[in-house]
Amino acid sequence: MPAGVKELVALHGLDLDVGEGEFFGLLGPNGAGKTTTLGILTTRVLATAGQATVAGADVINDPVGVRRRIGVVPQRANPDRGLNVLENLVFHAAYFGIPRGEAIRRGMEHLERLGMQDKADEKVDALSGGQQQRLMIARALIHEPEVLFLDEPTVGLDPQARLSLWELLREMHRQGRTIVMTTHYMQEADELCDRLAIIDRGKLLALDATATLKAKAPGGTLIELELDGPPGAALDLARGLEHVTGADATDSVLRVQSAAGGRIISALIDTVERNGCHVKNISLTEPSLETLFISLTGRKLD
DSSP states (O other): OOTTOOOOOSOSSOOOOOOTTOEEEEEOOTTSSHHHHHHHHTTSSOOSSSOOEETTEETTTOHHHHHHHEEEEOSSOOOOTTSBHHHHHHHHHHTTTOOHHHHHHHHHHHHHHTTOGGGTTSBGGGSOHHHHHHHHHHHHHTTOOSEEEEESTTTTOOHHHHHHHHHHHHHHHHTTOEEEEEEOOHHHHHHHOSEEEEEETTEEEEEEEHHHHHHTSTTOEEEEEEESSOOTTHHHHHHTSTTEEEEEEETTEEEEEETTGGGGHHHHHHHHHHTTOOEEEEEEEOOOHHHHHHHHHSSOOO
């Protein structure tokens, strides 16, 4: 290594095992190591240590075997803009030795499934961002891969296109396809993935089913009571209630973390009213991936 150049470890002790037919997510902020992980698993990045196999093929010793078994949807759509939609699929299929006639048949079949059969003759630049991502998925599936990798597939999409792509991914999962996806969107990970690996700065922080991870979030349910005045002594009394794991207040809002969910609301209201305040509004926030991430890293997932 040249003098003055600091060594950067992109991944450190990352140990993952994804089951057949599973929708697996890598959740973490930008720079966490998600894209590097996918780069290694899809043979685009050469690992300097460790081992990895995909569908039984070794990424170091059999990269061609890996590429035949996988489909990859990159973070940013990169179709050939000199070709129309169907030509993009046929051209990509040629890399896998698929005859032109069969490639056209498969291509039209995938476009129909993706609701894009009427776009087959369109140039890529005429497509919306969501349609271009659908084209990338069709391209990734043209050779019928065993595993589909998606790197931040909804970055830059408007909310409607994002929801549409989510439904498409759910349908592919229901069909039994193995999907590995990176994302930094909490809701996306929660909505789509069977299991999640939360990573940051190249390290694995948590790995489990999404529901199990949320249950591990510290503090339990967050209960916010909007009062008609400052909580005063009610704040200290609330901290002493059974099942309360924490409490604070800002102006006229009393926030309480409860290990018993909303079952302590009645006791909270009694406590507040005994101290001369009235409750104007109550809101509950269940434990979330975000609260877990903050507890693990000390910062929000931007």
